[in-house]
Amino acid sequence: MKILRISAQVLLASFFAFIQGCSSTSGPGNNNNTSLSSIPTNGSTFSLYTNSGGGFLDPTTYTVAASSKQHLSDSKVIMLIGLHSNGQVDTSYESFESNGDVSLWSPTWNNGAWSTLPFASRTAVNTSSDQGSGLKINSVAMGNGSGGKFTVPGVSGNPYSTDSVTVKQYTVDNGVTDDSTIEHYSFIPTLGLIAIDRTDGSPGVPGSLDSLTQYSPK
Secondary structure: OOOOOOOOOOOOOOOOOOOOOOOOOOOOOOOOOOOHHHOOOOOOEEEEEEEOOOOOEEEEEEEEEOOOOOOOOOOEEEEEEEEOOOOOEEEEEEEEOOOOOEEEEOOOOHHHOOEEEOOOOOOOEEEEEEEEOOEEEEEEEEEEEEOOOEOOOOOOOOOEOOEEEEEEEEEEEOOEEEEEEEEEEEEEOOOOEEEEEEEOOEOOEOOEEEEEEEEEOO
């Protein structure tokens, strides 16, 4: 998955360390109904299709496995084993928070820190991450409420309601802001899956799109 990309990039290869502290909110424009019964269980698989816009295509299949990793005391953590089209295998984690938000962790993302996407709380989550050598990544994640409907091929219950988050990331090199990245996420709370991870393009840099193409729950 790439969460919050850092310049060279590693969920949907892309998410940063966000400061926790989201408050729970519900109401109009919020599909916050993620429950233990909707969190993907061990042995479930799902596939993401990555199109970088620059000609790079990477179908990746993730398998859900048991995890002893912990985040918050009341969160549920699952491990994701990703098999990429080139045979590369990586491991990441998702934490489903009691307030409906989702946090992600990978050793290749932002020095192995948790990254929170406030799908349900819709509270701004700010972070400043020191990458060393005078390079910092500043970002803010903001929940936008309900997103568009999403159809998952081969799964009953379509189309699914989604919640959305926008992440704005700024690269600061020795005090000078170099560039920015805007990333958009859509999450299906009734399945516990991120359906879309889209990064806007910028001058000289094509955008990218990760989309959910398959889900086989266990």
